[in-house]
Amino acid sequence: MKTRVLVLSALTSMGGTALAQSSVTMYGVLDTPIEYVNNVARGVPSVVNGQLVPQPGGKRFSMVTAGLSSPRWGLRGQETLGGGLSALFVLEGGFGVDTGVATSNRLFGRQAYVGLRGPYGRLTFGRQYTSIFEGFSNFTPTRYAVLYEPIAWQLGVNYRSDNMVKYLGTFGRLTASAHYTFGAGTGVLGTTALANGGGGETPGNFRDNTGYGASLTYTDGKFGATAVYDEWRPTITTGQPGRVRKFGGALSYDFGAIKAMAGYRWNRSSFANSNTLIRDDYWWAGVNYRAMPALGLSLAYFYADIKEARLNATAPGTEPANPWQVTFIADYDLSKRTDVYLTTAYARNAGLNFDSSPISFANGYFPTAGQKGMFGVAIGVRHRF
Template sequence: MKKPLFLIAACSVACAAHAQSSVTLYGIVDAGFRYVSNAGGKSQYALAGGNESASRFGLTGAEDLGGGYKAIFTLENGFTTNTGALQGGLMFGRQAFVGMSTPYGTLTLGRQYLTLSGYLGQYASGTDWAARGAGWGYHPAGLDDVDGTERANNAIKFASARYRGFQVGGTYSLGGVAGNTTQNEMISAGVDYDGGPFKASAAYLFVKNPNYALFGNNATSSATGNNMSASPVFSGYATAASQQVIGAGASYVFGKFTVGGIWTNTRFNDLGGTVVTGVTTPASQRGKSVTFNTGELNLKYRLTPSLQLGVAYEYTRASSYLGLSGASYQQWNIGADYALSKRTDLYLIGLRETAGGFDSTGQRAVAALTFATPSKSDAQAGALVGIRHLF
């Protein structure tokens, strides 16, 4: 009888340990049709994936270590629905981190979202319901990183436990450059309050060499996203030695309505301080700074348990450059989402942007929906319709 009892005891211990650990497979598959007007002077139509949400799959897990402590990890892959291509050619281009959850907070290491986007993104329509997968609803060129498109490599991140609704957090991303750990570094911090129907946050971000760190796409970057040359909104400021973002947002739920707002101040400092091939800063502007102020108001309405409607207005104003009036961008986002089930929904999104003044290239500003081909004029519109499934 001793042997069977030993086996039963061993099985009991193993089963108990297994019960305290979990690994979850999750994901989103999104596809539909896109239309954008005046993309380089022509209308564009496309069957595309990742319109309302970027398509992805991931693994997240936790092991209970006792006493309120857990070992945690997340590995998340982004892919293109239509072709199956990996996001940026990376196996886990969205997130890849491991860490500890404790009664005092959570500490994680790896490729992660910055604290600013984590705290402020919830108040922006472009990261909630307005074409967040395509990025068209983001603030111009994603310049304030509220959207979280630019993750941080080599990142150390901490978020405290909540106390009376408050949480504080911070992220430090090492630059990853041999012999110079502070080159391309990123520092972000913030405070978040969740008081039930009322929520509010404030956050800060500082980046060295933003063209390579925050918006870079090379092996020595802190992030792997789109470099600043992708948009005339800020391509002329790619030589900035540093970037600073401060912002605040809030939302309130009353009945079927949710009203939200966000403001950010983005500053590109010491123009000419970073060498960028193909970008020359005029001598008269070297060492100077350029500032963007962005404000957004948005409203969601739950018409029925299955149907949500949304509308948002965004306004961005840049300071003067080369003695010219700075660019201004105004954008309207509207959308509808209909849930067929808890996991599957249909969406319809419309967007329109207008521009004025002079942009970072010293030319008349053109409308440029984020991640879309810039317009040849001061106006551009886009529309997306599709289906999304979560698992």
């Protein structure tokens, strides 16, 4: 049951007039699966003489930190200011239910922002999701599932950024988002660490690790369409930013029991010397099917056409095999807040979730030597409060 704390503030003058009303809500998600994966290495591959050297590995059977959702807890609040204006905030931290340990070194590493909301939208300041995340959020068949969706490949490892100013507004059937970050706080580009941990805000070098983007989404209850753009300036050497650009679009249609969707994302990620980290075209398609009132099924296909890739700014360019993945989810609702699920995926030419050097091996599905395919399956339980 959702915990809700309602605080009514009455700042009283001699006339006893109430000037403001505010509320704070605690919320969260607990999600714990048990997973089997084959052909997974023990750790991140090393880079020797410009070549990846995978670690040995094999099958893995374990309880993992997240399944369909990332476990989290948070506080959100608002205060009515009058005249259609209100203040708002969100503080949200992630953790693993399997150990209780925070998933980053931050207390509120998922979101931490404050802002104002009015008749024409909201303006917020702090650690938030980028506009490309907002734009594609209703057009992904596996709903940004931790197991198994190539979210970092699709959106970029900077899809959650620090130091951000963001606008989000809804006007009838249209939703618009735009953001600017003074320093994304993402620490790596491929296999190379960024200056100042990717934090940006460097005196004399304003563009270091900055980013911006926008999205525009249309929905009418059945048909949906979105267009997105994202740019990030990752900086390995202070004063010499690289450039990562993404743009794309997606469509969806709700037939009732079945919702179908498909999308495309273009990407070029370049170092400061203009050499390409990766240039790829990424496609996906899938369906959500409500087989029974309590049972939902999802099927998704993801594919990347890699034109060029390299390990670091001076390594030779290559054209590796194109990764693809098929994902299936069966999710059964025990109540409005609790569900059990089975999720499974097979990836080819990369680790699951397209885990590879262009996304800094962000997902933990490290390929083994000579590995072509990787299979994973998990069962879990999720509760929302």
